[in-house]
Amino acid sequence: MPDWLIILIKSAILLLVVVTTFAYAMLAERKVLGWMQLRPGPNRVGPWGLMQPAADAAKLILKEDLTPRTADPLIYRLAPFISLLTAFSVYAVIPFGASNAGVWAIGTPNAGILFLLAITSIGVYGITLGGWASGSKYPLLGSVRATAQMISYELGMSLSFIGVLLLAGTTSLDGIVSAQEKWWFIIPQFVGFIVYIITAVAETNRVPFDLVEAETELVAGFHTEYSGLRFGLFFIAEYVNMLTVSCIASLLFLGGWNAPFGILPMVPGVVWFILKVAFFMFFYMWLRATLPRFRYDRLMAFGWKVLLPLATLNLVVTAIIVAFLGH
Amino acid sequence: MRKQLYNVGAILKGLSITFRFMFAKRPTIEYPSVKKQHAPRFHGLHELRRYADGKERCIGCELCSSACPANAITVIGAENTPEDRKSPGERHAARYEIDELRCIFCGMCEEACPTDAIVLTPRFEMSDYKRGALIYSKDRLLVPADAGVGAAPDERPNGIPGDLGRVAEIKSTTDIERGYSATNRGEILKKQTRGLAILPPQREDV
Numbered sequence: 001m002p003d004w005l006i007i008l009i010k011s012a013i014l015l016l017v018v019v020t021t022f023a024y025a026m027l028a029e030r031k032v033l034g035w036m037q038l039r040p041g042p043n044r045v046g047p048w049g050l051m052q053p054a055a056d057a058a059k060l061i062l063k064e065d066l067t068p069r070t071a072d073p074l075i076y077r078l079a080p081f082i083s084l085l086t087a088f089s090v091y092a093v094i095p096f097g098a099s100n101a102g103v104w105a106i107g108t109p110n111a112g113i114l115f116l117l118a119i120t121s122i123g124v125y126g127i128t129l130g131g132w133a134s135g136s137k138y139p140l141l142g143s144v145r146a147t148a149q150m151i152s153y154e155l156g157m158s159l160s161f162i163g164v165l166l167l168a169g170t171t172s173l174d175g176i177v178s179a180q181e182k183w184w185f186i187i188p189q190f191v192g193f194i195v196y197i198i199t200a201v202a203e204t205n206r207v208p209f210d211l212v213e214a215e216t217e218l219v220a221g222f223h224t225e226y227s228g229l230r231f232g233l234f235f236i237a238e239y240v241n242m243l244t245v246s247c248i249a250s251l252l253f254l255g256g257w258n259a260p261f262g263i264l265p266m267v268p269g270v271v272w273f274i275l276k277v278a279f280f281m282f283f284y285m286w287l288r289a290t291l292p293r294f295r296y297d298r299l300m301a302f303g304w305k306v307l308l309p310l311a312t313l314n315l316v317v318t319a320i321i322v323a324f325l326g327h
Numbered sequence: 328m329r330k331q332l333y334n335v336g337a338i339l340k341g342l343s344i345t346f347r348f349m350f351a352k353r354p355t356i357e358y359p360s361v362k363k364q365h366a367p368r369f370h371g372l373h374e375l376r377r378y379a380d381g382k383e384r385c386i387g388c389e390l391c392s393s394a395c396p397a398n399a400i401t402v403i404g405a406e407n408t409p410e411d412r413k414s415p416g417e418r419h420a421a422r423y424e425i426d427e428l429r430c431i432f433c434g435m436c437e438e439a440c441p442t443d444a445i446v447l448t449p450r451f452e453m454s455d456y457k458r459g460a461l462i463y464s465k466d467r468l469l470v471p472a473d474a475g476v477g478a479a480p481d482e483r484p485n486g487i488p489g490d491l492g493r494v495a496e497i498k499s500t501t502d503i504e505r506g507y508s509a510t511n512r513g514e515i516l517k518k519q520t521r522g523l524a525i526l527p528p529q530r531e532d533v
Contacts, residue, residue, distance in 0.1 A: 032349065035348070035349040035350075035353070036345040036346075036348050036349050037348070038348060038351060038353050038354060038355075039353060039355060040353055040355050040357070043357075286342060286345060286346065287342075289345045290338070290341045290342050290344075290345045291338065291341065
């Protein structure tokens, strides 16, 4: 088989997996939120509510696709696709496991993590342009917030990566994972891990950093004017981004597909990876059920005055140690 | 610094609470499939009862209508004729309508009724798509002729004396006509039915 065909098949499978994961992550979130609020969560469609994602999809597809008169039609229609495209294209470099045949990924570039950072940075355009092009006040406020928030927190996030990169001595994601065979980087990079977890929540615009779509102030933030499938695309992008940051957290800090302390060698690595990602996904839902939203000025102060210095300090200390002791 | 650490502790505490709640017992009653046992004295949809011999209890006196604080009841009475006796009294309700959208389900009609004709059943699922459909007339209020006498208020145990099972045991209208009470709450029954007992059997003979 030619290479391009293999890559095409791999992409199709991965797309299917990611979309299914999104659908059931959404259901899981509603279930978990329900349980934490003493509700049963969705349970009407299908056994145990398992057909709920299909019902939601059918609803969103059938709804009218509105465009406000004041909107910039082209950009307004394009914005959800920017969000979705960037959310999905990250999976081109994310490895899921490794076997004797090689690393399970579409591509394993040397600069995987840089590609990842670059692509996720483009993701903010979907939100910013979507809010801007809506021609309406709440989306505009939401997108202004999104721009400021995502750019501010991206600094802390990138800095928290660099500690890991210094320890691993590589920027390829599979290289980082294989560098963690003995010790997961959560141990030497605990501060970096904490900074990453917090900034990742902010990057995906989720509670307690969901000021971009703060219902109480901005109706629905940047996607106030969107309806039907276009709203659905933003929704998919949000969850896929959530999945992405969970994958990155597992790869960079929890050893990817390495079993904890080398236990249970017969379990395939991908199972460990899925478990770790599932834990982070649950953690996001858990946070959402627990914490109230930040005030905007505090969000900014926290990002710039706490997380950024913390990440910088962590980076400097790691750099000194690596310089004197080697990897 | 200490304040910041305190805040971190508070977040962890919050996380532990939500985690505990995830496994807590949920109070949800999944309504259409599971129905809650309502209170024994629940006030729901009205019902016009019959005597055991099939005659209507309502005598068209309009006391319910005047007792109604929401003006939800319309009664138009008519004379009974010897050929067609609808109720044991002189009169019966030719029309009896309750606007269930105006009704506040207070039960005053039930209190006012001298013959215990109108009672509030525990039924409460009466939503509809049209407002007109919620004006219940006799065809829906009256117990069908072949469906017994109707829900007696005796499903309401222990309460105000005379409010319970008031005339449930009366077997037929002839019992009332004789002024005869078979209930263990005969005193109240007699007082309540005395007015009715006046109705002279001989009138039927005229």
